Amino acid sequence: MTVRDVETAPGPPEPGRPPALSARESAAWVWRQLTSMRVALILLFMLAVAAIPGSVVPQNDINPLAVGDFRARNPALSEWYDRLGLFDVYSAPWFAAIYLALLVSLVGCILPRSVQHWRAMRAAAPPAPRRLSRMPVYRRFEVTATPGEVLDAARAELRGRRFRVAPAGGAFVDAAESAAELHVKSDGYLGGSVAGEAGHLRETGNLVFHLAVVVVLVAVAAGSLFGYRATVLVPEGSGFANSVIQFDGLSSGALFDAGNLPPFSLEVDQFDMQFVEAGPQLGTPDEFEATVRFTPEPGAAEQTRTIRVNEPLAVNGTLVHILNPGYAPEITVRDADGTVLAEGPVPFLPQDNSFTSTGVRKVPVGPESGLGEDIGIQGLFLPTAVVDDRGPRSIFPEPRNPALFLTAFHGDLGLDDGKPQSVYRLDTSGMEQFRADDGEAFRAALAVGETVQLPDGYGSVTFDGYVTWVNLQIGRNAGKEFVLAGALMALAGLLASLYVRRRRAWVRVEPGVGAATVVEIAGLQRSEGGDLETEVDGIAEGLLGRLPAVPVARGTSRATPAGTARPDA
Amino acid sequence: MDAAALGEWSRFVVAGAIAAFIVSWLAYCADTAYRLRGRRVVSGSAAAVGAPAAPHLARVSGTGAAEPIGDGSTERGSEPVVAYDQADRMAGVGYSVTVLATLLLGAGVVLRALSVSRPPWGNMYEFSITAALVASIAFLALARTKAGRALAVWVVLLVFVTLSLAVTVLYLPPGPLVPALRSYWLVVHVGAAVLAFGLFTVAAVVSALQIVAERAESRGVTSGLGASLPAATTLDRLAYRMIAIAFPIWTVGPLILGAIWAEASWGRYWGWDPKEVWALITWLAYAAFLHARATAGWKGSKASAVSLIAYGTVLFSYFGVNIVFNGLHSYGGL
Numbered sequence: 001m002t003v004r005d006v007e008t009a010p011g012p013p014e015p016g017r018p019p020a021l022s023a024r025e026s027a028a029w030v031w032r033q034l035t036s037m038r039v040a041l042i043l044l045f046m047l048a049v050a051a052i053p054g055s056v057v058p059q060n061d062i063n064p065l066a067v068g069d070f071r072a073r074n075p076a077l078s079e080w081y082d083r084l085g086l087f088d089v090y091s092a093p094w095f096a097a098i099y100l101a102l103l104v105s106l107v108g109c110i111l112p113r114s115v116q117h118w119r120a121m122r123a124a125a126p127p128a129p130r131r132l133s134r135m136p137v138y139r140r141f142e143v144t145a146t147p148g149e150v151l152d153a154a155r156a157e158l159r160g161r162r163f164r165v166a167p168a169g170g171a172f173v174d175a176a177e178s179a180a181e182l183h184v185k186s187d188g189y190l191g192g193s194v195a196g197e198a199g200h201l202r203e204t205g206n207l208v209f210h211l212a213v214v215v216v217l218v219a220v221a222a223g224s225l226f227g228y229r230a231t232v233l234v235p236e237g238s239g240f241a242n243s244v245i246q247f248d249g250l251s252s253g254a255l256f257d258a259g260n261l262p263p264f265s266l267e268v269d270q271f272d273m274q275f276v277e278a279g280p281q282l283g284t285p286d287e288f289e290a291t292v293r294f295t296p297e298p299g300a301a302e303q304t305r306t307i308r309v310n311e312p313l314a315v316n317g318t319l320v321h322i323l324n325p326g327y328a329p330e331i332t333v334r335d336a337d338g339t340v341l342a343e344g345p346v347p348f349l350p351q352d353n354s355f356t357s358t359g360v361r362k363v364p365v366g367p368e369s370g371l372g373e374d375i376g377i378q379g380l381f382l383p384t385a386v387v388d389d390r391g392p393r394s395i396f397p398e399p400r401n402p403a404l405f406l407t408a409f410h411g412d413l414g415l416d417d418g419k420p421q422s423v424y425r426l427d428t429s430g431m432e433q434f435r436a437d438d439g440e441a442f443r444a445a446l447a448v449g450e451t452v453q454l455p456d457g458y459g460s461v462t463f464d465g466y467v468t469w470v471n472l473q474i475g476r477n478a479g480k481e482f483v484l485a486g487a488l489m490a491l492a493g494l495l496a497s498l499y500v501r502r503r504r505a506w507v508r509v510e511p512g513v514g515a516a517t518v519v520e521i522a523g524l525q526r527s528e529g530g531d532l533e534t535e536v537d538g539i540a541e542g543l544l545g546r547l548p549a550v551p552v553a554r555g556t557s558r559a560t561p562a563g564t565a566r567p568d569a
Numbered sequence: 570m571d572a573a574a575l576g577e578w579s580r581f582v583v584a585g586a587i588a589a590f591i592v593s594w595l596a597y598c599a600d601t602a603y604r605l606r607g608r609r610v611v612s613g614s615a616a617a618v619g620a621p622a623a624p625h626l627a628r629v630s631g632t633g634a635a636e637p638i639g640d641g642s643t644e645r646g647s648e649p650v651v652a653y654d655q656a657d658r659m660a661g662v663g664y665s666v667t668v669l670a671t672l673l674l675g676a677g678v679v680l681r682a683l684s685v686s687r688p689p690w691g692n693m694y695e696f697s698i699t700a701a702l703v704a705s706i707a708f709l710a711l712a713r714t715k716a717g718r719a720l721a722v723w724v725v726l727l728v729f730v731t732l733s734l735a736v737t738v739l740y741l742p743p744g745p746l747v748p749a750l751r752s753y754w755l756v757v758h759v760g761a762a763v764l765a766f767g768l769f770t771v772a773a774v775v776s777a778l779q780i781v782a783e784r785a786e787s788r789g790v791t792s793g794l795g796a797s798l799p800a801a802t803t804l805d806r807l808a809y810r811m812i813a814i815a816f817p818i819w820t821v822g823p824l825i826l827g828a829i830w831a832e833a834s835w836g837r838y839w840g841w842d843p844k845e846v847w848a849l850i851t852w853l854a855y856a857a858f859l860h861a862r863a864t865a866g867w868k869g870s871k872a873s874a875v876s877l878i879a880y881g882t883v884l885f886s887y888f889g890v891n892i893v894f895n896g897l898h899s900y901g902g903l
Binding site: 037038040045047051054055059061062089090229276280284285286287288309312319321475480483487488491495498499528 | 573745863
């Protein structure tokens with residue numbers, strides 16, 4: 001219902017229906033609902049449930065290959081997934097809507113509570129209720145000390161126990177005044193009380209926790225605007241300079257400035273891979289280690305550094321990590337005259353845990369080649385080769401019996417038509433496979449150093465050897481210091497809000513029979529946990545210890561049953 | 570002794586612990602059965618003599634640890650007394666054997682640690698036996714209380730089922746860790762997860778019993794499992810306390826330390842890896858539990874239901890994510 005409706009049709013509400021809410025009232029109602037604990041609870045649940053699909057459906061920014069695979073297998077379903085943003089759950093509008101609603105709910109809840117808490121912290125503890133005996137924990141005994149002495153002792157004892165002590169007068173004498181005044185002012189009625197409250201830190205912690213969660217979320221969001229992550233595949237013996245054109249892949253935030261990349265360069269001198277050589281975990285990775293020559297900025301002195309799996313290279317807040325390794329066989333292609341058309345290592349992609357790797361060597365027609373056609377070599381690199389009924393494959397990731405299995409194509413590689421191509425795959429649509437003399441597809445298996453002639457005088461292919469390659473990740477997580485600070489703040493707040501107990505204690509004195517003074521002590525738990533009974537007993541003991549005289553009698557002592565602790569609402 | 574032999578010994582000792590847990594489970598079953606029998610006889614005889622069933626028979630207060638055995642109002646008091654005596658004896662046997670089983674399990678975990686020369690939580694087998702050890706120690710801390718005794722059958726059952734799964738399906742002989750796991754962060758990050766896992770497990774059992782107890786109370790049931798339990802409010806508080814301990818541990822270990830390690834290992838502190846997502850879901854679910862207990866209308870069994878759902882997410886982030894998803898945390902060894 002809009003404002004206009006209310007203004008133009010103010011007629012009496014239909015019987016049985018409450019009067020319509022004004023826009024203002026509706027807004028207030030929505031705000032109250034949104035900031036209520038119940039809605040926060042529902043939003044928490046919704047966020048948890050909304051996070052689930054992202055762990056089930058492959059995600060674009062985590063595993064784009066898996067997304068492509070999924071699309072290929074389920075084209076119709078993928079269309080729906082796209083509409084629902086299920087391939088990008090964590091940046092989907094509906095996911096953002098839930099956490100933003102939760103954020104608003106949270107802020108809307110903690111701001112008023114902070115104001116309230118600020119007042120509560122500055123306010124005096126409420127004065128002792130008229131009948132202390134109704135409090136959950138209650139002790140009563142008599143002492144020979146004067147009421148003033150008892151109150152002073154009570155005040156000291158409560159302060160010693162880190163209670164915030166406020167004088168509480170009520171119908172009685174203000175206990176802040178000295179014992180001498182007490183006698184004078186009280187008109188024969190010698191009495192008074194002290195009220196103390198402890199554990200404001202609980203609510204402080206609670207508020208800090210929620211505030212810190214907001215800090216974490218804001219820092220994560222802001223940081224993602226400035227951060228970036230890039231990957232570069234570097235064969236052993238090569239290097240790269242830290243600039244966008246040298247990256248194989250780059251994902252960055254909206255406010256990322258490529259001009260701000262630290263201008264370092266890096267050469268991978270050596271990349272070692274070791275694998276478990278025996279036992280049940282045979283063939284699993286044991287150690288990856290890259291020895292790099294690192295130049296912080298052009299013209300600076302070169303340094304030698306080591307990068308291991310859990311030990312990235314840190315450059316001014318940018319981290320260089322080892323992502324994944326592989327082998328790059330060195331394949332030289334010559335034409336019939338022996339002119340080298342292509343040489344050097346070609347990174348192959350591992351297909352299994354034993355590093356059975358596939359890759360291609362593309363030899364486009366060049367001015368110096370005597371060919372009229374492109375040549376494409378499709379290869380299988382096997383660090384420890386066996387050939388069995390499942391065909392050629394590797395059985396161990398380290399090079400024990402390295403071999404290159406290959407076939408070759410001639411024709412048009414399709415490099416000129418402007419379409420981006422994978423460097424690991426051959427587009428054979430414009431190509432024809434070489435045929436051996438018997439008409440079968442041309443195949444060869446080479447050991448290191450061996451050469452095979454291509455059919456029809458096209459030239460030769462030599463397997464010179466291999467190097468390792470390492471895929472390095474270069475990235476900066478902007479704002480991570482703030483995220484960490486927020487998380488630690490949240491933790492501190494959480495601990496305080498869970499373990500600090502808020503409770504009140506009162507001590508009241510009244511004149512007893514003769515020279516005796518009746519002391520009443522009561523406690524009220526305002527949050528869960530802890531043992532208030534013991535604490536009140538402790539207060540009683542401490543109070544007695546602070547009195548100049550010994551008690552006349554330890555009178556009636558009564559405790560109501562447990563289970564009356566009142567949790568914070 | 571070489572690593573493989575130590576590993577074998579560890580497995581034998583863990584198997585011995587399983588046997589001991591089964592014995593203690595049977596003893597606790599007998600304890601429960603005797604207690605239920607005693608209660609039936611007591612309430613039956615009270616009805617027989619025409620006296621209204623005393624309320625303290627239906628519900629033993631959480632603070633009063635005494636069983637209603639010496640109740641003079643029952644004329645045929647000897648039968649329940651015998652039943653309660655036998656129950657106490659069985660609970661004593663159960664407790665002693667659980668101590669023995671826990672010691673054996675502890676020895677098995679230590680032997681495993683020696684055989685791999687690192688904290689024993691590098692794969693699902695090691696994680697499971699260590700988490701079972703945490704759960705059984707947490708249980709032993711409570712075992713002598715009335716609530717602990719009510720938990721016994723269920724916690725011990727969970728422990729030996731987990732251990733049995735571990736030594737059969739999840740078993741992996743000792744071996745080195747993949748490079749990504751070789752870090753001191755493993756000690757604290759996974760160590761905290763194990764600790765929280767064990768505590769959440771016991772808390773979940775308490776929450777389940779809380780629901781049973783609250784139902785029994787609201788229906789005024791005076792016999793059966795529900796009536797044999799401690800007061801629903803006692804169980805509610807106990808579950809809350811355990812979760813209040815485990816929740817910050819979960820916040821530190823899996824989330825904060827996990828993020829720090831992820832930055833060192835993978836170059837980002839948060840990347841929506843399935844394990845990260847589920848650790849967050851678990852955190853949100855337990856946060857919901859803590860909020861539920863502070864919300865009017867959600868106290869008691871509704872909060873306990875939230876606790877059980879949250880424990881479901883713990884189980885899934887452990888078993889489900891390791892088995893179903895292929896993320897960066899695929900270290901389970903399956």
